[in-house]
Structures are given as structure tokens and as C-alpha cells.
Amino acid sequence: MNNIFTNNIKKIEFDALIVGGGGSGMRASLELAKSGLKTAVVSKVFPTRSHTVSAQGGITCAIASADPNDDWRWHMYDTVKGADFIGDQDAIEYLCSEGPKAVFELEHMGLPFSRFENGRIYQRPFGGQSKDFGKGGQAARTCAAADRTGHALLHTLYQNNVKEGTNFLNEWFAVDLVKNSKDQVTGVIAFSIENGEVAYLKAQATVLATGGAGRIYASTTNALINTGDGLAMALRAGFPAQDMEMWQFHPTGIYGAGSLVTEGCRGEGGFLINKDGERFMERYAPNVKDLAGRDVVARSMVLEILEGRGCGENNDHIYLKLDHLGAEVLNSKLPGICELSRTFAHVDPVYEPIPVVPTCHYMMGGTPTNISGQAFSRINDQDYLIPGLFSAGEAACVSVHGANRLGGNSLLDLVVFGRATGKHIQSELKSGGGVESATKSDIDNSLERLNKLNESSNGFDPADVKKELQECMQNYFGVFRRGEFMQKGLDQLNELKEKVDNLHLKDKSDAFNTSRVEAIELQNLFEVAESTAVSAFKRTESRGAHARDDYPDRDDENWLCHTIYDPITKEVSKRGVNFEPNKVEAFPPKVRTY
Amino acid sequence: MFGNKLQVNLYRYNPEEDKFPYMKKYVIEKPKRDIMILDLLHLLKEEDQSISYRRSCREGVCGSDGMNINGKNGLACITPISSVVKRNKIELRPLPGLPVIRDLVVDMTEFYAQYEKIKPFLQNETTAPEQERLQSPEERDKLDGLYECILCACCSTSCPSFWWNPDKFVGPAALLQAYRFLADSRDLKTEERLEALSDPFSVYRCHGIMNCVNVCPKGLNPNKAIGEIKSMLHKNKKDIIVTDGV
Numbered sequence: 059m060n061n062i063f064t065n066n067i068k069k070i071e072f073d074a075l076i077v078g079g080g081g082s083g084m085r086a087s088l089e090l091a092k093s094g095l096k097t098a099v100v101s102k103v104f105p106t107r108s109h110t111v112s113a114q115g116g117i118t119c120a121i122a123s124a125d126p127n128d129d130w131r132w133h134m135y136d137t138v139k140g141a142d143f144i145g146d147q148d149a150i151e152y153l154c155s156e157g158p159k160a161v162f163e164l165e166h167m168g169l170p171f172s173r174f175e176n177g178r179i180y181q182r183p184f185g186g187q188s189k190d191f192g193k194g195g196q197a198a199r200t201c202a203a204a205d206r207t208g209h210a211l212l213h214t215l216y217q218n219n220v221k222e223g224t225n226f227l228n229e230w231f232a233v234d235l236v237k238n239s240k241d242q243v244t245g246v247i248a249f250s251i252e253n254g255e256v257a258y259l260k261a262q263a264t265v266l267a268t269g270g271a272g273r274i275y276a277s278t279t280n281a282l283i284n285t286g287d288g289l290a291m292a293l294r295a296g297f298p299a300q301d302m303e304m305w306q307f308h309p310t311g312i313y314g315a316g317s318l319v320t321e322g323c324r325g326e327g328g329f330l331i332n333k334d335g336e337r338f339m340e341r342y343a344p345n346v347k348d349l350a351g352r353d354v355v356a357r358s359m360v361l362e363i364l365e366g367r368g369c370g371e372n373n374d375h376i377y378l379k380l381d382h383l384g385a386e387v388l389n390s391k392l393p394g395i396c397e398l399s400r401t402f403a404h405v406d407p408v409y410e411p412i413p414v415v416p417t418c419h420y421m422m423g424g425t426p427t428n429i430s431g432q433a434f435s436r437i438n439d440q441d442y443l444i445p446g447l448f449s450a451g452e453a454a455c456v457s458v459h460g461a462n463r464l465g466g467n468s469l470l471d472l473v474v475f476g477r478a479t480g481k482h483i484q485s486e487l488k489s490g491g492g493v494e495s496a497t498k499s500d501i502d503n504s505l506e507r508l509n510k511l512n513e514s515s516n517g518f519d520p521a522d523v524k525k526e527l528q529e530c531m532q533n534y535f536g537v538f539r540r541g542e543f544m545q546k547g548l549d550q551l552n553e554l555k556e557k558v559d560n561l562h563l564k565d566k567s568d569a570f571n572t573s574r575v576e577a578i579e580l581q582n583l584f585e586v587a588e589s590t591a592v593s594a595f596k597r598t599e600s601r602g603a604h605a606r607d608d609y610p611d612r613d614d615e616n617w618l619c620h621t622i623y624d625p626i627t628k629e630v631s632k633r634g635v636n637f638e639p640n641k642v643e644a645f646p647p648k649v650r651t652y
Numbered sequence: 653m654f655g656n657k658l659q660v661n662l663y664r665y666n667p668e669e670d671k672f673p674y675m676k677k678y679v680i681e682k683p684k685r686d687i688m689i690l691d692l693l694h695l696l697k698e699e700d701q702s703i704s705y706r707r708s709c710r711e712g713v714c715g716s717d718g719m720n721i722n723g724k725n726g727l728a729c730i731t732p733i734s735s736v737v738k739r740n741k742i743e744l745r746p747l748p749g750l751p752v753i754r755d756l757v758v759d760m761t762e763f764y765a766q767y768e769k770i771k772p773f774l775q776n777e778t779t780a781p782e783q784e785r786l787q788s789p790e791e792r793d794k795l796d797g798l799y800e801c802i803l804c805a806c807c808s809t810s811c812p813s814f815w816w817n818p819d820k821f822v823g824p825a826a827l828l829q830a831y832r833f834l835a836d837s838r839d840l841k842t843e844e845r846l847e848a849l850s851d852p853f854s855v856y857r858c859h860g861i862m863n864c865v866n867v868c869p870k871g872l873n874p875n876k877a878i879g880e881i882k883s884m885l886h887k888n889k890k891d892i893i894v895t896d897g898v
Contacts, residue, residue: 103706103708103714103716104716104760104764104803106714106715106802106803107706107708107709107714107715107716108708108714109708109709109714111709111713111714111802112709112711112713112714121783121784123784161784162780162782162783162784165784165785166774166776166780166784166785167773167774168773168774168833168836168838168839170792170795170799170836171784171792172789172792173787173788173789173791173792174789175788175789176786177786177787177788178783178784178786179784203799206713206800209713209800209802210799213799217772217773217774218773220768220772220773221771221773252753252759281708281709281710281714282707282708282709282710283708315711317710317711318711394713397712398711398712401711401712401730402711521697521698521701563701564701564702565701565702567666567668567669567702568668569666569667569668569753569754570704570753570754570755570757571704572697572704572705573697573701573702
């Protein structure tokens, strides 16, 4: 693959190009394929291998099945509160009010939801859910297909894309965005993993739907492919990232393996115990106990461990107790969890508790977008839409999750904003919108990184550098953070930068060369890690998932805002939170307790 | 034989360098704890960057890393070494019957083509209600054991009928999905679906040898689903001629 020049690569043109074949990407592509626009999904894995497949517990949405009086405004209230008040309320309003339509569409497409006796979609309780704006007790709002909701959703979306004839460039890896001199995005440089062929995929609209980047941490529930490729491409192109300090640590990753154990376990009646067998969440969240927000539960678990009440030989984990639910409930409602526990924890939840520990799970930050999926940068403290660039799902920060995402809201985010992005692009392109062409030198710029890697004759071993990066993030930017430790982490990242820029790709072959893919992924991880570290250091308060023991309190006076990370200056600026929903009164910030 | 060593015989083939595939022997320290085959491959790849295999979720739900492990198809990420090792040896080969792209990576085009052929999507052209279409728990239960398929191809590539006729025999994975839609109370194209499967090859190349059931890493039973399809075909079309000759 040596010496790739713009002149000798193929150019393939589309109206809309979606980078990423997970839930948001395929929901967007479905909308676009139906509209007759020439649409392609470029995905580094066959679409059903995307990480959406691992989502378990469900998709939270006020479809009023478990409770006929349920109201999307209650869901909105929970989400605003869960986000610790820095979620944009116009976006959350859109998420919760459009949600039911998007969920019913999935059902019409064939998603095999579990059912209640009356034939309606089964809903289970999840953390942070309430009725009547927090006053009516626990709600059951998470629509589920057993504990395989993500799998069912992803396959349903793929199936319907097959039906609509979407073009898929499967096992193609997008390397960098192409942008012209006017800072318009005109597509991506990508290569076929199968045979190494490089192409310029040109499009009037490019959607980054590349999911999260949990692999910046050593311990994560995320798939090995979650390396933040789209977000990193945007950062390298000079576009900003928002709220990157906000990473969710899921309370229940399997100890040692990292695999997720759904919050649905606690929704169905399971609870956490320490080494004394105490149900300790009763102390930290007296009202809702184990169904408090994920950030709250994760911190409580870490405190239990730090205070010597952790389980196991080294007192370094917590037990999730499920056996009291009985074999029948476990096998019908949580069959996937039983399977995972037996495989990865060597315990059968029917008889024994599962050893769990808070584990990196979800990136609340991402490329900032509006509710139509349009990405923006910041010029003179104003939002400036980037022509041709869109983003949706975990890669984007729209922002509906703010400082802490509620369980079941990620799948809803995917379909609601994937759909909205598709609809917007359709109307924009049909009314004559689009971007100008890129010149040869614009395209050359985007080939630079690939060429450098292909020409490397010495340098650092990607596998070693990746381990260093992951350890650094795990040690200094975990559940609890402190300024002096983060400074150490930042220094270490500075040293790693040199290594990441000088990786040695030993294997230069073209056919299914996964080493090349992994080297580029590592560079992507670094971009995401750096933006996380800088933003986390800058936010001098504790809010949602961002908990600093040197600044233990929420500081609304200074930090009721988003952070915007500028990849060129590596500076962080503030951006106001939207408190102007269209259909309801805004929910003002208040003390967040569960 | 090797004491604390573990010998891994790995199928290697890089089309740019190798005229023929070959087995390469790697000898490593036996891992202290029981790790998965996928972890083992990571260890080998750290030493030898050129080894290629697919992987994604590493927890048995994405279906990327189907391979032939000591002679039996399975998912590398949920197969502990202890469950397969024989006399300190492990042999890893690509899924059988599909063209090899490189090392453990096979070309799955034919497998996916069969999946697409069965129209793997719900077909119901009646006007959709404002809310969901209702389905009783009993109706929904019929989809259990069917919808969970992860398209890893372990079953179809362990099936001699699929090896012989990958273009004409739909294969266990896609037939399981064919039945998933036949069994769905919301799908209205039963006649058309059965019609499309009624030729001598699509379904009837299955001779019930159950290799598919034996290898499915999700514990699913394509053989049973195929039996259901056959009985629906018989009810649907009594005059079908089943021939066993190719």
C-alpha cells in the first residue's frame, strides 16, 4: 500500500455517506435509502458485529405500556436530572417526545420485543426512572427484548437496510475526513480491509456514526472495536469535541473480564452486597437504592471497596445478588446474563452472586451536534455549522446525556437521532444543499497519515503503546479524579504523543492486515484520550460522572455548562446549556438525590 | 509432552506471500489462568503482528470470531483453553468450506448471500397501527431460540451439504432465520416464503446430521427449525417431489 497519491486512488461518489454500521448509522441509512438518495454505509466490521449488539437491558421510552398513564415529560424530567442538568433540554425534549414513534417503528420493522399478557411491549424498571416528575415512585419504562435488546435492534435495522437496498462497504476502514479550503467536509479516505484498496469516498453529507471509545481505558465493557474513529477524525480535522470529561462507569462490569451485566438485573429485583452481605445502596440512596443513577451507584461501590468492605480475596469487587429471583425469572428475563456469568465469572447466578466492579461503559461527550445531527464548531463563542458533517449516536454529543446517561437512553438516542439526521440530510440535499469539491491537495492531506504509517521503517510497537495509554487513562482519569493525579496523567500523555506519532507498522501487506487497522485505531484512541484528559483537568467541580475529590461539590455558578475542547489549541472553553425546550417549561437545576 | 508449554498450531496464509497455506507452530508458556482462545490469539499477535483474525465484542454476541478449534467450530472469545486443549496442543483453523482471505479470516460472501436470499425482514404490508402491533407472550415465545442467531457461520460451515452446495442450499443459519419469520405472528408472507424454499436444494439438502446443533455457540437448534419448515412445506404443497440426486 506504499505511496498512495490522490491520482491513483479510486473515487466513489455518494449523496450521503455514513461512517459506522451500528444502531445510529443504520437508522440514518435506512431513512436515506428509503428516500432514494444514493447512500452508503462504510463499516470496519460487518454491521451486525457493531457494538450496539452488546446492549442488553433495553430502550427507555414512554410508550405507556407498563403504565398507561406514563408521560414522555416524566421521562424528560428523569433524563434532565440524570444528566445533572447539563443535558440540552431542547434535545432531551425531542428525544423523549419523538421516542415513542421511533420505538413503534422498530416494532413495525420486526424487532422481537418481549411482551406483556395484553400483547403490548414489555417494559422493565431501570435506574433513575420515576413517575410524575420524581414524585410518583419508580417507573418501568425500559422496553426490552429479554436481555438482548441491542442484538435484536441491530439485526432488525440491518435486515431492514437489506430490504431497502442500502449500499454497504463492509470491512472498509475510514481513515480521515476530507475537507476543502472552505472547511466543508466532502467525504472520507477509506481502505478495504480485505484487499488494501484505498478510495476517496466523496459525499454531499458525511455522517460520523462510529460509536464510543471505551478502549481508551484498560477496563471497559466496550467491544474491541470501540476506538472513537469518527470523533478522532473530526478532531484531526480541527473540529471540536464537547463534554469529553464525562465518561460513564457502569456499576456492573464482570470483575476481571469487563463484560457488561445489565442494569436490568437490578430492575428485575437484584441488588448489590458488600463482603458483610449488606445491601449498602440503602445507605447511599435511601429512596431508590440500587436503582439510583449509574454514577451514584458506581461511586458508592468504589467507596465500599476503598473502605475495606469489598468482596473476594483482595476485597476489590462487589457482589450482585440475583439468586433470590429464582431460576424461572432469571432464565426468561435475563438469559443472556446467566450465559455471560457462567462463561466469564464462572458462577451461575441462579445459585451464586456475580462478582462485579464499576467499568468504563459510555462516552457522554462527542462531536457537538444540533438535534438534526448537524455537527458544529465554535467561532467567537458562537455555534458554527460545519457544511457536510453530521454525527449521531455515541460518537455525537447532542447533548441528551449531559454528565451522566440513564440506562436505556443510549438505544433511544441511536434511533431517534439516527432517524432525525437521515430526515434532515434528505431535506437538505433535496432542496439543493451540498458541498463544493475538494482539490487534489485537500485529498493529499487526508492521505498523509496512512502514507506515514505505511512508510514507517522503525518506531514504537503499537501493542505496547496501547497498553501504556490504557493504563494511564485507567489510573488517572477513572471513577474518582484529582488535579495532581490528572496532571501526572497529562504529562504521561504528552510523552505518549511522540510514540503515537511514530508507530512502527511491521506488516505492510494489503490482504486483511489487521495490524494496520489497529495502529490507526490506536492513534484515534489517543485523540479521544487527550481530549478527555484536558477537559477533565479543566472542569474544577464534581458533576454526574465527573467526580473530583479535590472539588467534591457541584458548582453551578461556574460550571453549569458544556466544555468545548479545541484540538488545535488544546484549550477548553465553555458553552451554555440549552434551557429552552419548546413544549414544556424548562427544568431548573436542583440538588440531585436519589 | 511440553510440561508448562502450550503448543498452538495455527493455520497461516497470506495471499501476497504464500503459494499455499501452511500450519505454523507456536510454543508459548502455558497461561497461569484459564483464558479464552481469543486471548490466546492476542498473545500470539503481540509477538507476531502478521496474524489475522476477526474479533469485536469479545463476549460471544457479535459473531465475528467463529473458527475451527481443535476440529470443532466455535467462537474463540467464549471458548476457554481448558475446554479444548488436548495433550497441551491447540489447533486453530479458519471455518471450513469458505474461501480463505488470510489466516483465520474467511470470505463470508456466500454465507451472507444465503441469508439475504430468505428475505430476512418482517413482511407485513397492512397499515401499521399508531402503536405497536400486538403479539401475545405465547406468540412471542415462538421466536425464542430463533432470533438470537449471531450469524457467526459456525453451523453452516460445519455442514457438508453447505460445503457441497453453498450457492443452492440455504444452510442452517439462514434456514433458522427463514423459520424465525415464518414463526412470527406478525409476518404475512408465509406462502411466498415457503414457495421460495420449495425447490429440491434450499431446504431439502439438509439430511439432519445435526452438526449445526452440535456446534452452535448460542445453543440454538437449526435442525429443529428446518424440521418445522419441512413440515410446513409438506402441509403447504402435498405434491412436492423430493429427489435426493444432485
